[in-house]
Amino acid sequence: MQTPTWQQVLAQSFTNLSSLLEYLQIDAPILTGSIQASRQFTLRVPREFAALMHKGDLNDPLLRQVLPTHNELLTAAGFISDPVGDRQAELSPGLLHKYHGRVLLITTGACAVHCRYCFRRHYPYAGSTATASQWQGILDYLHANPSIEEVILSGGDPLMISDKKLGEWLQQLQQLPQLKRLRLHTRLPVVLPQRITRELTGLFQTCRLNTVMVIHANHPTELSPSVAEALHKVAAAGVNLLNQSVLLKGVNDQCDTLVALSERLFEIGVMPYYLHLLDRVAGAAHFDLKESAIQNLQQQLVAKLPGYLMPRMVREIADEPSKTPFQLKFRSP
Ligand SMILES: *Cc1c(COP(=O)(O)O)cnc(C)c1O
């Protein structure tokens, strides 16, 4: 039997609430709130990710990240559709130049998993994806702006794009003499490790640019042996591995969980990078933590972790020149 392609594995994902709950042996009634929430932002969970969830547990931290609930329908003060000002920073469809020396490309709206807290859940992707003609516009912009040294492929998830297309883009990017670094922001190695194909690692291996892959895992349970194996291949292709997480109430807001996450990341060759405070996107208020709780958590974490395993806790504030660090309060002397 032939191993299925990643596209075939992806196509087997759960997109139906009752099938997912049945698989997880959760015998709860499906509430209309969940159905309405999944109409706003559809349910999507790869099988291998679902397999890491505890059976029968509606409060499983992995399930909580992907399960549509009535909470998403509630409005909350300050929670808006574009909390980080992306649409305002968009220079041309799919191109964001917010920070010095780095541009972020929204390569596709597609993702393998739909995270309920996603700050781009309301992003008008249809008109914001880099299609062929837009891609030329992006290259022209880079030509005209030699101070840009790093291109970040984001989305959606840039690894939803075929190896062939990625290969073509990398070819063109590598020809820009000013470019030093290539970065990919992707959750696919975590939720669909089959995505790490030999073609993909081959692309990294031959790329002249210093390459960084920033994965997205929020809980140590997500980092299964097959995820570790996939990431090992990425690292072997000369790619630097970092992780970003989002601090989520009911998912990873306990010190022990975050310590275990950092330790597991390091064990599999990934350095913790950012721990993002939740972007205030409409529909995600139930994942938010009080400022005082965040402060406590930060204090507990720095006291437990080696300095190099402490993720940078940051918030994205529109119009700031970088992500904004969440400051640890010094004890008064
Ligand atoms: C987060 C982000 C970056 C990358 O910022 P780093 O601090 O370098 O990780 C770049 N562009 C945009 C638009 C971003 O949101």
Ligand code: SF4
């Ligand atoms: S993978 Fe990233 S972009 Fe896609 S839904 Fe999750 S948080 Fe959003």
